[in-house]
Amino acid sequence: MKAEIIAVGSELLTPDRLDTNSLFLTRRLNQLGIAVARKTIVGDEHDRLRDVFREALSRAELVISTGGLGPTLDDLTREAVSDLLGRKLQLNEGVLRRIEGRFRRLGRTMSENNKRQALVPEGADVLENPVGTAPGLWLEPDGRVLVLLPGPPLELQAIFTQHVEPRLARLGSGLRLYSREIRIAGLAESEVDQRAAPVYSGYADVQTTILAAPGEIQIHLRSWSNDAAAAERTLKEIVERLTLALGESVFTTSGESLEQAVARELTRNHATVAAAESCTGGLLAERLTRVPGSSAYFRGGVVCYSNDLKTAWADVPPELIESQGAVSSAVAQALAAGIRRRAGATLGVGITGIAGPAGGSPEKPVGLVHIALADALGGSERAVQLSGDRERIRWQASQLALDLVRRYLLHLPPGAHKSSAGGQD
Amino acid sequence: MKAEIIAVGSELLTPDRLDTNSLFLTRRLNQLGIAVARKTIVGDEHDRLRDVFREALSRAELVISTGGLGPTLDDLTREAVSDLLGRKLQLNEGVLRRIEGRFRRLGRTMSENNKRQALVPEGADVLENPVGTAPGLWLEPDGRVLVLLPGPPLELQAIFTQHVEPRLARLGSGLRLYSREIRIAGLAESEVDQRAAPVYSGYADVQTTILAAPGEIQIHLRSWSNDAAAAERTLKEIVERLTLALGESVFTTSGESLEQAVARELTRNHATVAAAESCTGGLLAERLTRVPGSSAYFRGGVVCYSNDLKTAWADVPPELIESQGAVSSAVAQALAAGIRRRAGATLGVGITGIAGPAGGSPEKPVGLVHIALADALGGSERAVQLSGDRERIRWQASQLALDLVRRYLLHLPPGAHKSSAGGQD
Numbered sequence: 054m055k056a057e058i059i060a061v062g063s064e065l066l067t068p069d070r071l072d073t074n075s076l077f078l079t080r081r082l083n084q085l086g087i088a089v090a091r092k093t094i095v096g097d098e099h100d101r102l103r104d105v106f107r108e109a110l111s112r113a114e115l116v117i118s119t120g121g122l123g124p125t126l127d128d129l130t131r132e133a134v135s136d137l138l139g140r141k142l143q144l145n146e147g148v149l150r151r152i153e154g155r156f157r158r159l160g161r162t163m164s165e166n167n168k169r170q171a172l173v174p175e176g177a178d179v180l181e182n183p184v185g186t187a188p189g190l191w192l193e194p195d196g197r198v199l200v201l202l203p204g205p206p207l208e209l210q211a212i213f214t215q216h217v218e219p220r221l222a223r224l225g226s227g228l229r230l231y232s233r234e235i236r237i238a239g240l241a242e243s244e245v246d247q248r249a250a251p252v253y254s255g256y257a258d259v260q261t262t263i264l265a266a267p268g269e270i271q272i273h274l275r276s277w278s279n280d281a282a283a284a285e286r287t288l289k290e291i292v293e294r295l296t297l298a299l300g301e302s303v304f305t306t307s308g309e310s311l312e313q314a315v316a317r318e319l320t321r322n323h324a325t326v327a328a329a330e331s332c333t334g335g336l337l338a339e340r341l342t343r344v345p346g347s348s349a350y351f352r353g354g355v356v357c358y359s360n361d362l363k364t365a366w367a368d369v370p371p372e373l374i375e376s377q378g379a380v381s382s383a384v385a386q387a388l389a390a391g392i393r394r395r396a397g398a399t400l401g402v403g404i405t406g407i408a409g410p411a412g413g414s415p416e417k418p419v420g421l422v423h424i425a426l427a428d429a430l431g432g433s434e435r436a437v438q439l440s441g442d443r444e445r446i447r448w449q450a451s452q453l454a455l456d457l458v459r460r461y462l463l464h465l466p467p468g469a470h471k472s473s474a475g476g477q478d
Numbered sequence: 479m480k481a482e483i484i485a486v487g488s489e490l491l492t493p494d495r496l497d498t499n500s501l502f503l504t505r506r507l508n509q510l511g512i513a514v515a516r517k518t519i520v521g522d523e524h525d526r527l528r529d530v531f532r533e534a535l536s537r538a539e540l541v542i543s544t545g546g547l548g549p550t551l552d553d554l555t556r557e558a559v560s561d562l563l564g565r566k567l568q569l570n571e572g573v574l575r576r577i578e579g580r581f582r583r584l585g586r587t588m589s590e591n592n593k594r595q596a597l598v599p600e601g602a603d604v605l606e607n608p609v610g611t612a613p614g615l616w617l618e619p620d621g622r623v624l625v626l627l628p629g630p631p632l633e634l635q636a637i638f639t640q641h642v643e644p645r646l647a648r649l650g651s652g653l654r655l656y657s658r659e660i661r662i663a664g665l666a667e668s669e670v671d672q673r674a675a676p677v678y679s680g681y682a683d684v685q686t687t688i689l690a691a692p693g694e695i696q697i698h699l700r701s702w703s704n705d706a707a708a709a710e711r712t713l714k715e716i717v718e719r720l721t722l723a724l725g726e727s728v729f730t731t732s733g734e735s736l737e738q739a740v741a742r743e744l745t746r747n748h749a750t751v752a753a754a755e756s757c758t759g760g761l762l763a764e765r766l767t768r769v770p771g772s773s774a775y776f777r778g779g780v781v782c783y784s785n786d787l788k789t790a791w792a793d794v795p796p797e798l799i800e801s802q803g804a805v806s807s808a809v810a811q812a813l814a815a816g817i818r819r820r821a822g823a824t825l826g827v828g829i830t831g832i833a834g835p836a837g838g839s840p841e842k843p844v845g846l847v848h849i850a851l852a853d854a855l856g857g858s859e860r861a862v863q864l865s866g867d868r869e870r871i872r873w874q875a876s877q878l879a880l881d882l883v884r885r886y887l888l889h890l891p892p893g894a895h896k897s898s899a900g901g902q903d
Contacts, residue, residue, distance in 0.1 A: 064687055066514045068505035069698065071496050080493035089491045090526070094517040101515070108533070262489055273494065328781075334767025335760030338781040342759025345835055345868060353787040356753075356763040356779040358772070362821065366778065366791075396787065410770055443770060 054224075055090040056082055057113040059105055061121035061130050062204060063096035074119045074202075074209055081213060085221050086228040086277070087115060097121055102133035110197050115221070120204030122187040124166040130201055131172055131190070138194050140175040144168070148179055152186045180216035184208050189216060198224070228277055231284040233292050235272040238311055238456040239467075240302045245270045248298045256291055267445055268452025269311065301465050304456070311455045312340045318462040319350035326458060327396030328354035329367040329388035331379065332406040332422060336451045352396040357388075367391035367403070378417070380405050382434050385423035389434075393427045400461065401427040402454050408443045422450045426457050433457075435467055479649075480515040481507055482538040484530055486546035486555050487629060488521035499544045499627075499634055506638060510646050511653040511702070512540060522546055527558035535622050540646070545629030547612040549591040555626055556597055556615070563619050565600040569593070573604055577611045605641035609633050614641060623649070653702055656709040658717050660697040663736055663881040664892075665727045670695045673723045681716055692870055693877025694736065726890050729881070736880045737765045743887040744775035751883060752821030753779035754792040754813035756804065757831040757847060761876045777821040782813075792816035792828070803842065805830050807859050810848035814859075818852045825886065826852040827879050833868045847875045851882050858882075860892055 058079070060072035072094050079089045090113060095105045102121070109116045121130030135142045149171035156163040170187045173179055180189030180200075187203040189212040200217055202209045237245055242265045249272060253261040262273040274291060278284035296303050304314040319326060328337045338354035341347055355366040360379055363369040368391035369384055377383045385403040393401025406422030413419035418438070425434040437453060439446045460467055483504070485497035497519055504514045515538060520530045527546070534541045546555030560567045574596035581588040595612045598604055605614030605625075612628040614637040625642055627634045662670055667690045674697060678686040687698045699716060703709035721728050729739040744751060753762045763779035766772055780791040785804055788794040793816035794809055802808045810828040818826025831847030838844035843863070850859040862878060864871045885892055 064689070066504065066517065067687075067698070067700075068501050068508060069689070071498065071501065073496065076493050076496065079491065083493060090521070091530075092491065092519040094519075096515070105516075260488075262492075264489070264494070273489075273492070275492070333764075334772070334776075335763030335779060335781065338760030339758075339764045342781070342783070343869065343872075347759070348783045351759075351781075351783060353783055353791065354760060354781040355791070356760065356767065356776075356781075358767070358776060358778055362778040365820070366780070395790070444768065447768075 054087045054115060054228075055113050056087050056115040056117060057090055057109045058092045059109055059116065059118040060092065060094045061097065061102060061118055063098075063127075065094045065120075066096050072119070074204065074206055077206070077210055078117055078119070078213065081218060082115075082117075082221075083230040083232070085218070086230060086279075087221065088230070088277070097127045097129050099129050099133050099136075102129055103137045106134055106137050106199070110194065110199065113197070115198045115200075117200045117202065117217075119202050119209055122170065122190075122201060122203040124164065124170050124186070126166075128169070131169075131174065134190075134192070134199070134201060135174040138174065138192065140177075140192075142172040142174055145171050145173040145179060148173065148188055151181070151188075155186055180212050182208055182212055183215065184211050188212070191217070191220065228279045229281065229284075230275060230277055231281070231288055232273065232275045233288045233306065234274070234308055235292060235295055235299070235303055236305045236309070236311070236314075237270040237272070237299055237302045238268065238304050238452060239460070240270060240299070242270050245272070245299065245302075249295055252291060252294045252298055256287065259287065259291060267441070268449040268456075301460070301463055304459060310343075311452060311459070313344055315341070315455050315459050315462075316344045316347065316350060318459055322399075322462050324399040324462065325350050325352045325396075326400045326402065327352040327392045327398035328402045328404070328454075329363075329392035330354060330356050330404045331358060331363070331388070332408040333404050333447050333450050333454075334358070334408075336447050337402065337404065337454050340451055340455065352398040354396075355392060363388065367395065380407055380417050380421060380423060382423050382425070382436060385425035386427065386432050386434050389425040389427035389432055399428065400458060401432075402458065403427070404450055404454055406439075406446070406450060408446045408450075410443060420446050422446070422453075424450065424454050424457060426461055428461070433461075433467060479512045479540060479653075480538050481512050481540040481542060482516045482518065482534045483514055484534055484541065484543040485517065485519045486522065486527060486543055488523075488552075490519045490545075491521050497544070499629065499631055502631070502635055503542055503544070503638065506643060507540075507542075507646075508655040508657070510643070511655060511704075512646065513655075513702075522552045522554050524554050524558050524561070527554055528562045531559055531562050531624070535619065535624065538622070540623045540625075542625045542627065542642075544627050544634055547595065547615075547626060547628040549589065549595050549611070551591075553594070556594075556599065559615075559617070559624070559626060560599040563599065563617065565602070567597040567599055570596050570598040570604060573598065573613055576606070576613075580611055605637050607633055607637055608640065609636050613637070616642070616645065653704045654706065654709075655700060655702055656706070656713055657698065657700045658713045658731065659699070659733055660717060660720055660724070660728055661730045661734070661736070661739075662695040662697070662724055662727045663693065663729050663877060664885070665695060665724070667695050670697070670724065674720055677716060677719045677723055681712065684712065684716055692866070693874040693881075726885070726888055729884060735768075736877060736884070738769055740766070740880050740884050740887075741769045741772065741775060743884055747824075747887050749824040749887065750775050750777045750821075751825045751827060752777040752817045752823035753827045753829070753879075754788075754817035755779060755781050755829045756783060756788070756813070757833040758829050758872050758875050758879070759783070759833075761872050762827065762829065762879050765876055765880065777823040779821075780817060788813065792820065805832055805842050805846060805848065807848050807850070807861060810850035811852065811857050811859050814850040814852035814857055824853065825883060826857075827883065828852070829875055829879055831864075831871070831875060833871045833875075835868060845871050847871070847878075849875065849879050849882055851886055853886070858886075858892060 178191040185208040190201040369387040388403025389401040409419035603616040610633040615626040794812040813828025814826040834844035
């Protein structure tokens with residue numbers, strides 16, 4: 054079964070907003086064996102909306118729209134679809150009562166406009182909205198399925214989960230999407246592809262996509278099948294072979310973020326970590342504490358931009374800063390050792406570098422970052438030259454720091470950093 | 479002039495990827511007076527691609543596609559468009575030489591596949607790619623304009639800026655989009671709308687959109703005009719009237735982020751700030767240091783999850799933690815005062831709370847956050863109950879902390895926090 058998604062809303066055609074609801078819908082549709090063949094984004098204009106729905110219904114067995122079901126006059130999805138299908142809009146008393154009840158419970162008065170949300174095209178099934186006022190609508194014009202959902206993500210997700218998913222599952226063909234994902238740190242994209250291609254090219258029925266993100270490469274494997282056992286067996290086999298080919302640069306095969314993988318290894322090793330950051334400005338600490346329960350392995354961190362705070366908060370000797378400069382291998386190592394001792398952690402991480410855009414020099418250009426790791430016996434350090442803007446340099450530095458901790462806990466060498474090249478289409 | 483954007487790539491129909499290139503294109507097209515009427519996202523399939531291009535060219539005077547110009551066999555945009563327009567693909571020697579030269583400079587050997595990127599439909603203008611191998615292509619079928627651009631953002635942006643923009647400007651009608659944006663912190667969306675509606679409803683030719691982000695409300699004003707002076711005058715007037723109606727809750731009318739607005743006020747006041755964070759885990763420090771040049775006003779920060787580090791790093795008395803609990807007004811104030819003194823900053827910020835998902839109790843539920851600000855004479859503190867997941871709670875807490883600093887520097891009261899309600903479509 055093929056589906057199309059229509060995202061309705063003039064704000065989605067401005068430079069400020071993306072349709073993100075389709076990601077949720079795609080994931081859940083894929084799990085039901087339904088591929089998304091096209092997505093269309095259109096504004097709140099009656100005639101254009103009607104055209105978009107007409108075209109989509111001429112191509113796809115399932116059309117799902119999001120947005121345009123609000124209470125105001127510029128919300129036109131209901132009207133456009135009713136016109137297209139030649140069905141009258143009727144006030145649905147049940148829906149109206151639920152909307153009135155909702156306003157009463159919130160202690161607010163319902164505006165006249167909200168009555169519009171109780172208008173239902175003849176013959177449509179009402180999909181109750183457990184978290185908002187606009188219900189979803191299910192129609193079956195000419196043997197197609199057309200589902201209209203409101204735009205707010207929580208409402209759309211609740212209605213989809215409670216009402217749409219079970220209905221689609223009953224219609225389903227048995228074909229399901231099976232997918233796996235491998236994430237890699239410390240290898241360049243070309244290196245990953247060179248090692249992975251001999252494996253994945255042998256599986257014609259598994260669709261392989263290699264995606265490069267800053268400081269990370271992902272391999273996405275997708276296979277449509279009506280034989281769950283066979284599909285899972287094939288994916289398991291290819292994941293095992295790819296993991297063998299890529300070695301410990303693979304940090305997860307189960308969708309974890311790098312900070313989650315590091316959290317797992319720290320926990321497994323009963324180890325704790327502390328961070329002294331300069332150019333990353335707290336990003337490493339922030340990422341380590343994104344993971345729920347991080348207090349078990351994250352002791353604490355300091356952000357010390359100035360030289361005096363590097364000394365006061367992480368015991369970096371002032372004469373070291375004087376002789377080597379704040380951005381230097383020696384200062385990174387002193388930050389790591391100092392914060393480790395001060396926080397009473399198993400491991401200390403020190404980061405110092407030049408995130409830009411200003412502050413670079415011929416000897417120490419923007420993007421130069423020193424990252425050090427200290428344990429009870431000593432430490433190691435890496436200097437890297439990163440490219441991109443301030444945000445990208447900071448992010449890549451935090452990726453490298455996390456990977457340094459991960460590799461240490463796995464008794465691996467620090468890994469060869471390569472900046473990802475511009476790349477082709 | 480109306481444009482449509484076609485984003486090509488099967489990966490854009492998976493749950494993992496969004497088309498973000500269209501945001502850049504929309505912004506630049508709008509500046510040229512060109513509105514985007516529709517966006518279509520389609521996979522790398524020859525016949526579907528041909529259909530999508532045919533349909534778009536039947537509706538819009540300008541069609542811009544992104545993606546599908548890579549070197550591999552699944553990149554089919556060139557072929558689909560050539561088929562649709564009945565134009566042969568020809569090897570362009572100039573393009574081929576540039577691609578070969580690029581590989582030579584990078585010290586790599588060119589694969590046979592890359593020759594595909596030198597194929598050009600008859601009659602198309604080649605738009606040289608200054609940062610990659612795939613050139614853009616400009617065609618004018620039946621008086622329409624069709625522009626094919628590669629998918630990698632840097633390549634697309636470079637080709638658009640160097641080649642497409644000047645050509646479109648020459649074609650332009652003179653109608654331009656003028657826009658302004660007002661960002662607000664410390665007011666709920668309904669409050670903003672109530673104060674703003676009497677103003678903006680008086681301007682029929684200015685399109686007003688109110689967007690709610692966590693801890694922030696934005697008012698976007700857009701006006702199409704061929705009279706620059708009149709449009710700017712109108713927008714200036716409405717911005718002034720809205721700023722008057724919304725007061726100092728407006729933190730910017732020039733597109734700054736909240737951290738940039740805080741940076742500006744700190745700089746203007748020759749003030750510095752330091753942060754002691756618990757539940758936000760470094761997010762406040764990370765945001766303050768996103769701004770280039772932040773070392774001028776950000777002294778430093780500590781992330782102290784554990785009670786002992788709250789004492790060791792920010793001088794919070796252990797007996798205070800014992801008697802009040804780590805998540806309390808008194809501890810937030812002690813964190814703020816302690817870090818201010820230790821960092822030698824004008825202002826100290828302390829944040830302690832429960833970001834969840836675990837760790838809540840009936841008296842101190844998940845989402846309870848205390849935020850304190852200390853200066854040389856004392857301090858102030860706010861307790862808020864935030865909603866949402868861990869990420870959202872942490873973000874909102876950092877927004878409130880930034881706004882607390884901003885309001886202090888403007889000699890304003892701390893502002894009434896209201897959680898943004900679920901909202902309707």
